[in-house]
Amino acid sequence: MATADTHATDGSPVPAGASPTAEQGPASVAPRRRVRPPRTAAARIALGVVLTVISAAFLYPLAWLVAASLKPRGEVFDNVLIPRTFSPQNYVEVWDQLPLVNWVTNSFLIAVLAATLVTFSSSMVAFGFAYFRFPGRSFLFGLVLATMMLPGAVTMVPQYLIWKNLGVLGTWIPLFGMNLFGSAFYIFLQRQFFLGLPRELFEAARIDGASYFGLFRRIALPLSIPSLVVIFIFEFQASWNNLQSALIYLNAGSVQGFTAPLGIAYAMTKYSPTNGGQGDYQYVMVATLLITLPMLILFAFGQRHFIEGVATEGRKG
Amino acid sequence: MEEKASVKVTSSKEVRRPRERRRYNRREALAGYLFISPWIVGFLVFMLGAMAYSLVISFSRYSLATNVVKPAGTANYQLLFQDPKVAASLANTLFYAVMAVPLEVCVALGLALLLNRVGRGAGFFRTVYYLPKMTPSVATAAVFLLLLNGNTGAINQALAFFGISGPQWLIDPAWVKPSIVLMTLWGVSGTMVIFLAALKSVPRELYEVASLDGAGPVRKFFSITVPMISGAIFFNVIVLTIAALQVFDQAYLLFWRDQTSASPEASLFYGIYLFQQAFREFNFGFASAMAWVLFVLILLISLVQVRIGNRFVYYEGEKR
Numbered sequence: 151m152a153t154a155d156t157h158a159t160d161g162s163p164v165p166a167g168a169s170p171t172a173e174q175g176p177a178s179v180a181p182r183r184r185v186r187p188p189r190t191a192a193a194r195i196a197l198g199v200v201l202t203v204i205s206a207a208f209l210y211p212l213a214w215l216v217a218a219s220l221k222p223r224g225e226v227f228d229n230v231l232i233p234r235t236f237s238p239q240n241y242v243e244v245w246d247q248l249p250l251v252n253w254v255t256n257s258f259l260i261a262v263l264a265a266t267l268v269t270f271s272s273s274m275v276a277f278g279f280a281y282f283r284f285p286g287r288s289f290l291f292g293l294v295l296a297t298m299m300l301p302g303a304v305t306m307v308p309q310y311l312i313w314k315n316l317g318v319l320g321t322w323i324p325l326f327g328m329n330l331f332g333s334a335f336y337i338f339l340q341r342q343f344f345l346g347l348p349r350e351l352f353e354a355a356r357i358d359g360a361s362y363f364g365l366f367r368r369i370a371l372p373l374s375i376p377s378l379v380v381i382f383i384f385e386f387q388a389s390w391n392n393l394q395s396a397l398i399y400l401n402a403g404s405v406q407g408f409t410a411p412l413g414i415a416y417a418m419t420k421y422s423p424t425n426g427g428q429g430d431y432q433y434v435m436v437a438t439l440l441i442t443l444p445m446l447i448l449f450a451f452g453q454r455h456f457i458e459g460v461a462t463e464g465r466k467g
Numbered sequence: 468m469e470e471k472a473s474v475k476v477t478s479s480k481e482v483r484r485p486r487e488r489r490r491y492n493r494r495e496a497l498a499g500y501l502f503i504s505p506w507i508v509g510f511l512v513f514m515l516g517a518m519a520y521s522l523v524i525s526f527s528r529y530s531l532a533t534n535v536v537k538p539a540g541t542a543n544y545q546l547l548f549q550d551p552k553v554a555a556s557l558a559n560t561l562f563y564a565v566m567a568v569p570l571e572v573c574v575a576l577g578l579a580l581l582l583n584r585v586g587r588g589a590g591f592f593r594t595v596y597y598l599p600k601m602t603p604s605v606a607t608a609a610v611f612l613l614l615l616n617g618n619t620g621a622i623n624q625a626l627a628f629f630g631i632s633g634p635q636w637l638i639d640p641a642w643v644k645p646s647i648v649l650m651t652l653w654g655v656s657g658t659m660v661i662f663l664a665a666l667k668s669v670p671r672e673l674y675e676v677a678s679l680d681g682a683g684p685v686r687k688f689f690s691i692t693v694p695m696i697s698g699a700i701f702f703n704v705i706v707l708t709i710a711a712l713q714v715f716d717q718a719y720l721l722f723w724r725d726q727t728s729a730s731p732e733a734s735l736f737y738g739i740y741l742f743q744q745a746f747r748e749f750n751f752g753f754a755s756a757m758a759w760v761l762f763v764l765i766l767l768i769s770l771v772q773v774r775i776g777n778r779f780v781y782y783e784g785e786k787r
Contacts, residue, residue, distance in 0.1 A: 197584055205595045206579065211610045211653065212598060214621060218613065227619040270503045278502025282495050294506065297514055303713050303738055304762045307745050307754050308517035308524070315534070331509020362498040390766065391603040398746055414605040418612065419725045430478050431613065438606045445601040453594060456601075460657050461664035 215442070219435040225250045226431045237432065244436045252406040253413035254441065260325050260409060261389040265382045268329035268336060272381060273374065275332040276340035277366045281352065293342075299335045302394075310398060324399045325409075326389070339462065342375040344370060380455040383448055387456075390445065410441040543756035550741055552732075553664035553757065559644065560737040564711035567648045571707050572700065575655045579662035580692075593663070596656045608720035611650050614638070622649075637721060640733035647734075650717050658703050665699035666692070694781045699775040705769055712765055713738045737761060 218226050222237040244250060279291050313324040352365050360368065371378070396412040408416060417437055421430045449456060500507075528539040547553050582589050599607070614621045614637040623633030634642040638786060673691050682690065693700070715738040722730040723739050741761070745754035 157736075164774045171567075196582065201581060201585065201588075201592050204581075204643060205592060208596050208599055208653070208656075210621070211607075211614060212602070214614065215606070215610050218610075227613055227616060229621040229624045231617070275503045275506040278499050282499025282502065283491055284496035286498065286776035290503065290507075293510065297510065299709065299760060300514065301709060301713055301765050303741055304521065305514065305517045307751055307758060308521040309513055310745070311520065311524070311751070312513065312517060328509065328513060330505060331513065332506040337506065362495075362502075366502070387601070391605075393605055393719070395744075397719075401746075411603055411605040412608060414603075414722055415724050418720065419611055422725060424725070434609055438609045442602050442606045443574075445603060446598065447602045449598070453597075457593065457597060457660050460660045 181326070187458070209265050212442075215435060215439055219432065219439045221432055221435075223428065223430055223432055226429075226435065240432045241434050244433045244440075247430070247433045248413065248437055249406045249408075250413070250437055250440065250456055253408050253410045256407065257390055257410040257441070259324055261386045263322070264326035264329050264389040265385040267326055267332050268385045269378050269381045271330055272332040272336035273340045273371065273378060274366065276337045277344055277370050279337070280341045280344035281370070282362075294337055298338075306394075306398070313399075319399065320403065325392075325395050328387070338387070339381065339459070340374065340377060342462075343374050347373060379452070380459050383452045383455060384459055387445060387448065390441075414438055415439065498653075512560050515661040521755045521758060524752055525741065525759050527752050529751040531749045531751065539752060543752045544760075545758050546753060552735065553737075555732055555737045556737045556740040558732060560712055560714065563644045563647065563714060563736065564708055566644060567651050567711050567714075568704060568707045570648060570652060571658055571667060572703055574652055575703070576662050576700070577657035578655070578659045579666055580688075582659070582663055583666045593656075596659060599654045600656045602654070604716040607650055607653065608717050611646070611653075611717075612721055615646050615649070617781070618665070638731065640731045643722070643731050643733040647714065647717050651700060651714075658707065661699055661703060662696065669695040697780045701772075701780045704776075705772050708768060708772065709787055712761065712768070715739060715742065 203461055204459050213231055217231045219234055219240060220236055220238060221228060221233040222240075225234060228234065275294075278285065279294075309328075310324070313319055313327070316323075318324060318327070347370065351369060355365055391411060392409070393411040393415065396409045397415075400408055400412055405413075405416060413436055415435045416436065421428065421434060423429045475556045506634065524536065525543055526539060529536050581727050582592055582596075586591065617623060617633065617635035617638060620633075620636070622636070626633040636642045636646040669692060673695070674687055677691060693785070714736050718734050718736050719742070720738055722734040724744070737757070741754055741757045744750045744757060
């Protein structure tokens, strides 16, 4: 029971380290409420077996990816997890086959820019909503939440035209420019966190002569580093995985200028026999594994943040 | 300079405390607007402005080369309703959504219920189940492209082991959408985590009382669990529906990434056709009209779901 309970008690995505009253996240739940594990040993074992079988189904594609990346050309489609012929040279040859370094560098820089900008802008907007009283505040915050329901397909074309008219097509700006203006879900998350900070803290700083921006920069931001990290890694992942924007804004450019997802899409076509390729899918597999690894590493470090962030998303509705 | 000014305000604030309750402090309100101004600008330009722009373009003929917008009345909408591909892609998308959303909800809820029963080790399994969610969609597509191969793919070989001869997943039009559903289900853990959080907040006393009254596990599930987590079910249905109606990445990567080869029409989703019209054909007027049709459709579907949901969803607040 121990593992899951730990998460139930501090289930808010924003670790409540700032203060004892910061436990405002709707997630705080008494540990005794949990459903009891099955009583009999047989039932417990059966449950364990079922969960393990399901784990295998979830892990199989990833394990297969690792295996396929080590197979020579003709054997990539093989359904064996241990390659009959090991071909570690795939990992050497792939760098000559595909401009992987460029793709990963592009994706990394764009993701860092996107995540940094959206973290800063969203928390600034969130502070505005959390701390200040002004006419129309709840209406505007309602609008923020409403924009979360707006389908991306609707704004896809006009946003392209806006960037075109601003003359920034062909640059990276369309890939992270939107992040200057905050993002609804992150504003929501961060506002929850700020509301959990004791107001006296800010009042005291005001009396000491801090400006409004000082409150934000010197008190609100330093205290909310844990939740800023959540926003940063969420957006980093979103940006790293973003295929559609890359297709719209980078596809016409040079292959070296692609992001990692666009590059994989390109490689999938390049090696396809219908396209005159040799069916060298082992390179696609190596490249795919290499761009998946950073996400798995990110997850290893920020696991709790990811899962609790997603769980919070479910509570806003 | 700024610091000095704010000191003054603080002191005057002390004096005029009672009046502040009724009126907004002008300086504070101004600062509030300044703080939220990035969002306001973004909303006005990239949401409201973009939508207005797209509405105008949907009634126009737009030439990308000259950047000229000429009014075209309802021509785009008329074309849209005559285009068999629009109807086909819409039918494909709705069919996919009807198949994917209930399956996702059921599988996610099933997994969440299982995980919720485990004590020790729940964290481990949750981590494993979450890994696919971290996998970029291109990676998922690249792997499933080979796993779903009709002749040599692992999935059909596994089926063959049980004596079932699997379909040509990616070629047979009847199996194209189930293939994409399968890929979506692999990444179902995001939905599962939301259910898991909801399950944890169901008061355990309810189950204890029900047990005393002699309720079995099935009865408890339908009379306690489902009503208590109806909010989460409702949220997931709405969000997954909106996502399903915009399905793009997997279908694009598996079927439409290569412009030279033909793909089964069964894989032409609304989002794909919209994208092709906009960014391959540069028919921005037509694509904008398509986007508005989709928007209205999503709005209508969500409204119906909200109306149905209001009848069934139990919110904790109702007790008061």
